[in-house]
Amino acid sequence: MIRLANIExxxxxxxIETLALNSISLDIGKGEFLSIMGPSGCGKSTLLNIMxxxxxxxxxxxxxxxxxxxxxxxxxxxxxxxxTLGFIFQxxxxxxxxxxxxxxxLPLLYRSSKAAGRKKLAAEALEKVGLxxxxxxxxxxxxxxxxxxxxxxxxxxxxxxxILADEPTGNLDSAMGNEVMxxxxxxxxxxGTTIVMVTHDENMAKKTHRLVRLFxxxxxx
Amino acid sequence: MLQNxxxxxxxxxxxxxxxxxxxxxxxxxxxxxxIVMAAFVDKVATDNYPxxxxxxxxxxxxxxxxxxxxxxxxxxxxxxxxxxHFGSSLKKPVEMTIFSGNYSTNTYLNNxxxxxxxxxxxxxxxxxxxxxxxxxxxxxxxxxDNRDPVAVxxxxxxxxxxxxxxxxxxxxxxxDDVKYRVTGVVKNIAATTYIFYEDVYLPFTMSKADYxxxxxxxxxxxxxxARSSADVGAMQQEWDQMIKxxxxxxxxxxxxxxHADPFIxxxxxxxxxxxxGLLYAITAITIFVILVTLLPTVNLMNINVTRIMERSSEIGxxxxxxxxxxxxxxxxxxxxxxxxxxxxxxxxxxxxVIIQVLNQxxxxxxxxxxxxxxxxxxxxxxxxxxxxxxxxYPAWRMSRLNVVTALKA
Numbered sequence: 001m002i003r004l005a006n007i008e009x010x011x012x013x014x015x016i017e018t019l020a021l022n023s024i025s026l027d028i029g030k031g032e033f034l035s036i037m038g039p040s041g042c043g044k045s046t047l048l049n050i051m052x053x054x055x056x057x058x059x060x061x062x063x064x065x066x067x068x069x070x071x072x073x074x075x076x077x078x079x080x081x082x083x084t085l086g087f088i089f090q091x092x093x094x095x096x097x098x099x100x101x102x103x104x105x106l107p108l109l110y111r112s113s114k115a116a117g118r119k120k121l122a123a124e125a126l127e128k129v130g131l132x133x134x135x136x137x138x139x140x141x142x143x144x145x146x147x148x149x150x151x152x153x154x155x156x157x158x159x160x161x162x163i164l165a166d167e168p169t170g171n172l173d174s175a176m177g178n179e180v181m182x183x184x185x186x187x188x189x190x191x192g193t194t195i196v197m198v199t200h201d202e203n204m205a206k207k208t209h210r211l212v213r214l215f216x217x218x219x220x221x
Numbered sequence: 222m223l224q225n226x227x228x229x230x231x232x233x234x235x236x237x238x239x240x241x242x243x244x245x246x247x248x249x250x251x252x253x254x255x256i257v258m259a260a261f262v263d264k265v266a267t268d269n270y271p272x273x274x275x276x277x278x279x280x281x282x283x284x285x286x287x288x289x290x291x292x293x294x295x296x297x298x299x300x301x302x303x304x305x306h307f308g309s310s311l312k313k314p315v316e317m318t319i320f321s322g323n324y325s326t327n328t329y330l331n332n333x334x335x336x337x338x339x340x341x342x343x344x345x346x347x348x349x350x351x352x353x354x355x356x357x358x359x360x361x362x363x364x365x366d367n368r369d370p371v372a373v374x375x376x377x378x379x380x381x382x383x384x385x386x387x388x389x390x391x392x393x394x395x396x397d398d399v400k401y402r403v404t405g406v407v408k409n410i411a412a413t414t415y416i417f418y419e420d421v422y423l424p425f426t427m428s429k430a431d432y433x434x435x436x437x438x439x440x441x442x443x444x445x446x447a448r449s450s451a452d453v454g455a456m457q458q459e460w461d462q463m464i465k466x467x468x469x470x471x472x473x474x475x476x477x478x479x480h481a482d483p484f485i486x487x488x489x490x491x492x493x494x495x496x497x498g499l500l501y502a503i504t505a506i507t508i509f510v511i512l513v514t515l516l517p518t519v520n521l522m523n524i525n526v527t528r529i530m531e532r533s534s535e536i537g538x539x540x541x542x543x544x545x546x547x548x549x550x551x552x553x554x555x556x557x558x559x560x561x562x563x564x565x566x567x568x569x570x571x572x573x574v575i576i577q578v579l580n581q582x583x584x585x586x587x588x589x590x591x592x593x594x595x596x597x598x599x600x601x602x603x604x605x606x607x608x609x610x611x612x613x614y615p616a617w618r619m620s621r622l623n624v625v626t627a628l629k630a
Contacts, residue, residue, distance in 0.1 A: 054541060054624045075545045082543025093538045093628065097232030102225065109225055110543035154542070 001162060001194045002028040002051055007060035009046055009217075020046045021057070022217040030161075033188045033195045035205040038214035044198045045166055047214065051196060052085055052164045053077050065161060082110050086155030090167035092147040094139040100126065100150050101135040107158040125153035129183055145176030152183055156193070163187070165197040169204055181207055223555065230556040233528065234563075244524055247517040248564025248607065249571055252600060254513050256572040257579070259599045260590045262506070265413045266485060267595075271350040272417065276450040278349070279457055280487035281308075282416070282442040286474040293473050298322055300439025301425065301432040307467060313456035314445040318345040321425065322440045323415075326397040328382075335381050337396055338418070341425035341432075347373075349446050350417065357390035357405030364404075365424040372401035377587070378420040379406050396421055397429070412586040416442065416488075437470045437477075445481055457481055514603075518611045525557060525615035536619055537627030546620035553619060557612030558605065565604035569597070 009021040021043045028034050036044050049055040050062060053069055062069045065084055072080060086107070094103050104122040113121075126132050129149040139147055148168060155163050165184065169177030181204050187193045197208065205211050213220045234241045269275050281304065285296040304319045311317075320342040328335045347359035352373075360371040372394055374382070383389045393400045401423060410418045425432055430440065447456045460481040469475055482490060489498035529536070539549060569592070576590045 049625050052541070054628075075547065078540065078543050078545035078548070081541065087538075087541045089538075089628065093534055095229075095535050095538065097229055097236065098225075102228065106539070107542040110545075110548065115224070 001030040001032070001065060002026070002196070003061075003063040004047075004051070005061040005063075007047070007050060007057045007062070009043070009050065009055070010058045020217050021050070024060075024214075024217075024219055026212065026219070028194060028196060030194055031188070031192045032210065033185070033197070033208040034210050034212060035197045035199050035208040036212045036214065037199060037202075037205055042214040043217040044214055048164050048166050048196065048198050052087060053081055078110070082107055082158065084161050086158065086160040086163040088148070088151050088155050088163065088165040088168045090170040092139070092144075092151045092171075094147055094150060094154075096139050099136050099138050100131065100142075103139065103150055104153045104157050106154055111158070121157050122153070125157040126150075128156065128187075129153045143176070144172050145179055148172060148176070148180050149183065152180070152187075156187060156191075160193070162194045162196070165195060167198055167200065169199070169201060177201070177204070226552055226555045227559060229552075230559040233532075233556065234560065237528070240524055240528065244521055244560060245564045245567060247520055248561050249567035251514055251517040251607070252565050252568030252603060253571040253575060255510065255603050256568060256592065256596060256600045257575055257590070258509070259596045260572070260576060260592055261413075263593065263596050263599075264411070264588065264590055265488075268411055268414060270408070270414070271352040271410060272414070272484070273351045274349065274446060275484050277447040277453055278484065279445045279447070279453060279460070279481035280416070280442070280484060281445070281460075281479060281481050282487055283490055284438060284477070284479040286437065286470060287476040287478070288474040289476070295438065295474070297438045298440050298442060299479060300434060300436055301441045302435050303437045303439070304441055304443040307463060308443055308445070311445070311456070311459055311463060313447060313452060313459045315448050316345055316349055316446040317443055318349040318446075319343050319425070319441055319443045320346050321428065322442065323419065324397070328395050330382065337378065337420050339396055339421040339423055340419045341423050341428045343425055346422070349444050352407040355406045355408060356388055357403065360404050360424055365426055368426045369424065370399060370401045370427060371404045371424065372396065373405045373407060373422040374403055375407055375409050375420050377409050381420075394421065396423065399427065401427075409587040411588045413588055418586070453483070514607060514610075518607060521561075521607075521611040522614055525553075525611060526618055529553065529615050529619040532619075533622060533627040536622055537624050540622075540624045540627070550613075550616040550620050553616035554609065554612045557616075558608040561604050561608035561611070565600060565607075568604075569600060572600075 004024055004026040007021055007024040008019070011018045011020060024047060036047060038044050046055065050057050053062070053064070064080070067080065069077065069080065095106070101119065101122045104125055105118040108118040108121060123132065123135065126135060129152050131146060131149050131153065134142065134146065139150070142150065168184070169180050172180060184195055184197070185207055188195050197204070199205055272278070282298060283296065284299040284303070285294065287294050301319055308317050308319070321340045323338055323340055325336065325338045328337055344360065344362035344365045352359070355376055359373055360369065364371050374389070374394060379389050382394055383392060386392070389403050389406060392403050394403055412418050445456055445460070447453045464477065464479055467477060469477065480490070486499055489502040536549060572592060576592065580589050
């Protein structure tokens with residue numbers, strides 16, 4: 001599903017060059033639930049951003065669903081992300097001026113869907129995460145756990161093949177974190193969604209199929 | 222999608238009320254100035270009372286003589302003699318009227334000073350132009366030929382000179398120490414139609430200046446009337462051909478310039494051959510519009526850049542979920558157009574109020590401004606232009622934001 005070959009990421013300023021990722025090669029199968037762990041600054045989020053086509057590697061090849069992504073234009077990348085990928089962020093990144101259902105339908109806005117269809121799909125996604133009764137609420141009126149569930153609904157509303165989650169339970173207490181993790185596990189098990197999750201939490205990582213460890217930009221496990 | 226953008230635009234406006242107030246104030250104030258100016262220019266350009274046959278008329282109001290040997294140049298209005306002698310040789314016009322420029326004097330009634338603006342006209346003036354007579358009628362050709370001391374006055378002059386007298390036809394009015402009998406009262410003319418704006422109209426044969434003087438320059442103007450608007454071009458050509466054959470007034474000069482122009486060209490003519498009045502007018506209006514819009518545009522642009530940078534996280538999320546840079550530019554331009562549209566609506570309301578105040582104040586005699594469909598269309602165009610101009614650069618800046626950087630903000 002996701003194939004990374006010799007991925008390298010360097011950041012250059014006028015005086016310093018930093019090697020964030022050093023020759024990472026990784027194959028993630030369809031339906032796999034992978035977690036990525038490592039100390040702060042080891043390149044976990046950088047790797048996730050490259051997988052999510054939000055950032056480009058300095059060297060190496062990224063293939064997602066058999067599609068090489070290196071030569072895609074900005075427009076093509078946006079289209080590909082919209083169809084294939086869903087994102088869940090540690091800080092939720094909900095749009096505060098829109099209510100829950102408007103936040104969830106966001107990916108569908110860029111698919112030329114009709115409004116009625118978008119609302120229907122958003123309602124279904126919210127039902128999956130147990131928030132049907134909060135559709136007209138605004139993010140400011142929700143708890144952390146509820147916000148993250150809205151973010152999950154947003155990530156799955158377009159039925160992407162892959163979900164990339166960057167520390168989805170990082171800002172939640174253990175009870176809420178377990179709730180959110182359970183939703184992700186169910187998504188993977190019932191819908192076969194491929195999930196790649198960056199986490200600091202060993203307990204959360206144990207619930208996934210495979211663990212990859214990074215240290216100073218290199219894969220150590 | 223547009224509904225979503227509209228919701229976001231309104232929500233963003235509500236978020237920072239002070240910035241929103243600054244933006245809306247700037248936009249509405251600028252548009253108010255532009256709308257009032259457009260109403261003024263529209264009035265000047267299109268108000269055709271009493272000149273209802275403008276589409277088949279040519280106007281002659283300035284003459285320039287040049288001598289290359291001594292570097293002499295002399296310019297001014299043409300004389301009655303010049304216009305009558307040479308103009309009457311033309312075949313294309315169905316009618317020609319000759320009338321003087323403006324004169325002014327004061328009359329004292331019971332120690333009360335009454336200022337009077339007046340001009341001298343021929344009898345054809347009243348058939349070429351279409352004044353609306355509230356009382357009486359125009360003086361006739363016979364009265365002009367006979368040097369009858371008769372006058373046509375405006376309703377404002379009727380009120381100023383005669384007070385509340387219901388009818389003044391047959392009454393005497395003193396202009397420049399000469400008593401004239403009023404034959405008719407006409408509806409007022411806006412002062413911006415300066416060519417025809419006066420208080421009193423007198424037969425040219427009563428002029429104290431010698432209208433029979435054979436010099437080329439004087440204090441007169443003419444209107445040539447064609448059979449139809451289609452004949453105006455041919456009439457202009459005939460005039461130009463005729464001018465080429467006119468002998469020089471004296472050996473001081475070897476070039477003569479005098480044009481029969483359509484209304485707007487004549488209105489803005491400077492009197493100097495090289496200096497295009499139309500170019501001056503367009504340049505002046507353009508500079509004014511640029512100055513009036515530049516500052517608020519730059520101001521709004523800066524506010525928009527700040528606002529967009531505050532929304533970095535939203536931009537990052539939208540890009541992550543499939544919005545291309547082009548889509549986001551479109552979104553922000555639409556949001557900005559909504560903002561300028563709101564400002565435009567407020568500007569239109571302000572303009573109605575300002576125009577009512579200006580009309581009540583009567584800063585320009587008999588000028589009644591209004592907002593008609595063409596003025597509203599200009600304002601809509603100005604709104605759109607303003608919205609695009611102040612939205613494109615911030616939207617472009619936003620589209621260049623790296624997604625990862627935006628999400629970290």
